[in-house]
Amino acid sequence: MDLKRKIAEAWAFLFGDSAHAFGTLSVVLVLCLAVVPAKDHFREWSQYQKQYLRLIRLRGDAATLQRRFQPGLQQTWLPELGVVDRCTTCHVAMKETSLADVSTQPFRPHPPVPHPLTEFGCVMCHRGQGPATSVEEAHSSTKAWEQPVLPARYFEASCGQCHQNSLTGTPQLNLGRKLLARYGCVSCHTLKTPDGVRMASTNEPPPLTHIAEKTTREWIYAWLKNTQAYSVAATMPDFQLNDADARDISAFLIDQSTAYKTADTSKPVTPGDASEGASVYGESFCASCHAVQNAAGLMVGGDIGPELTRIGSKVKPDWMAAWLRDPKLYAPHTAMPRYRFNEKQLGLVAGFLEAKTDSDLLAKVQLEAATKEQIAHGKALVNERGCASCHELNGIKKPDNFAPDLSAAGSRSLAKIVFAPGVAHTLPDYLAAKIRQPHAFGKELKMPQYTLSPAQVDALVTALLAQTEGAQDLPAALRVAGQAVSNYQPAGKAGKLMEDMQCFSCHAINGRGGDMAPDLTWEGSAVERSWLLSFLKNPNTLRPALIRRMPRFNMTDAEAQTLTDYILTAYETPAFDADSLDAAKFTAEDRERGRQLFYSKYMCQSCHIIDAQNDKGYVGPTLTQIGAKLTAAWTFHYLKDPQRLRPGNIEPNQHMSDDDARSLTAFLVAQKKAQEVAKK
């Protein structure tokens, strides 16, 4: 009763007569109107702006900073990029380079990057919610918005949205893309870059169509159970098969294998002593592509071909000989060249490799003869695991779209992801966890277990995060295309020889080929005929510091002639005329002036050796015989602008005058056999 009376009294006081009612309503109205400015006053961003003004007040350039400061909500609006960023409302000092010493956020100036912030906004690179004006909503994922700010370790992913090419400043992204292609990720997963190009595998896993000729069922079993035990450099992942599954798959693989035609089935001559075999292995520079673990456990050699540390426990002697005779008969797409070994060399190399065994590898493998059921089960497993995505098999077609499409993996909605327990609910964490341990997401998952270092996982996550849906809608003008895939094919007899010796495994020509050895696109303008002919017959390196070198393929004279003729005519540069400089016209004075330029003005001896006794530089190639190798015209134009003839070369462009370049050329082309010029 008491309460009721009080309410009635209050009502009478507030609205008892029209004057009271008017007064009360006015107060309420004023309060209502005050809410908005008051709310604004206490907003997070408004507090930050006030803090900023306090921060700059005592600085030397306070007046300038205050003049440039813009109060209120700020927004970068770039309709063509879909950018609406209000980040600069709080991050007020993005462009104030004089605040470089300020370490408190949000007042740090932006560090230098190649793109102006006003043209690209913030969210393009950092992710997060551009339009949000509170700290939490802008940076974290909330119920309404799920895109949190990208952690710094994956920043390079943002570059990859537009840049399909390999940038010097994005080593992690470049590595990630290389790993996607090398570890067979793109053999199962479709991965299209925003310009619609499908990423292709750079790894050529061996065909298994004749596997029984090459190795035993026991080895296959051991390999399937643990690839790392055979080779720590193995690119094939662990499919985590149980004993029965590995037994059945090995049974099926042997069962589906067919014989293949070898040219010569004769046994190689019995090998000599091991040291002789080792020296043929060394002379043939097998280590340019193949690695072997040394006594200290370090891998020595290249990674184009498989590791050979335990090869003797794997392959059958007959297969080894046939393979060394002609690898393409077994694997038509192999990167391995056909060495033209004579029977003695063949025996020595084969013997050397056969001796590389590991008795532990197959010690515990005991397999009974396979039953029909086991073979059938093995076939089912091979289908289920998608082995044919990478390997060629008899009777099994390469599956299409075996694994989910990853073209937009970098903008997958979190709502669609099932997280494994213990994984933080962000996209990068999900991707990293999935790569690191796929089976944590479900035992029945087909994705195999890779052996990757933490840095490799980070690189892969970075490359995947670059695959965003947004990138596909960006203006075409922003897109920087990757290196176009070239299917250049050299013609005729020489073309056949080049395929036979797999020049493209190491050298690139017209955009096709590897990057281990020099690009040969313009080699015809660079080298002297006599040098090329003898080099092909007996390659001796110009760079003593290199471990990986051009092997000797034991070519016949006719083969070397054919190749030389082809290279000299087909690979000429349009940059200059080969006859534009006549070496015969150089005088002793020219050479002497060149010598002085070489040793005094340009100090080329810092990096090159001309006089083997006194010069020590070995950054660049040794030049003691350079006159026998390079043509005068090439030398001249190369000195004028090295990168024009050899893009990406590290030789500095010295901006030489024509006179200097001519004199130096005269000096350099005189560097043949005898060294009288240098000694003078």
Added chain:
Amino acid sequence: MMRWRLKAALLALVLATSCARKAADNARPDAKAFGAALVEVSGGKQIAAIGMALDQPLVVQVNDAQGAAVAGAAVLFRAGGGATVTPAAGLTGSDGQLTVTVSLGGVAGRYQVLATTRDKAGKAIELRSEEIALGYQQNLGRQLNDRYCSRCHDPESTAERVSNHDNLNAKPHAFTDGDFLNKMSDGDVANIVTHGGPALNKSPEMPPYGSTLNKADIEALVAYIRAVADPPYRSKGLVYAKN
């Protein structure tokens, strides 16, 4: 009434478990032994891009007053600026050492990692290690350094990359040589890279890179040189900021 009690009990339980978890995170492992000194074995002064985990682990060692390794001493790590240390605390092994991995924060600059252990009297013994985080521009400079500069400017030889440093008459300055390089202005460093040694009356063994590298590349190199200088370079502002 029962309902209220149940709810209160549940709330108390939730609070208790969440607090307990927090307490466990911060727990310092119980030391089984105490040392007198804390030294860095390896892993300091590493260089990596922002946000990255460092290539090499940070290894610290607890010694007693005689300099012998102490096993079972508790070491606590703290890092500022968003850098993380895993594990953040632990006991030294039988060799007296504790190995942790460090991930850098998201801002370029130097990160201090503070390791602490206690002696018998409970007094804290501290060790500060420093790691360097590179921003985009500095990291670009690092890539260029590896390709163009380090062959001569890095005196250390490895099997894969033999240093040319000792073959030169005028020995190039390592980029970490802050005592020398910090005195040069950004403009001078950029000029030497662009026009070669003779531009500043130095050895012509340093060739000009102005026609091989572009301006942005050279700015990136200067930024990298500044970032790795030891003692640290104190700039008066970001000279090369463009935005």
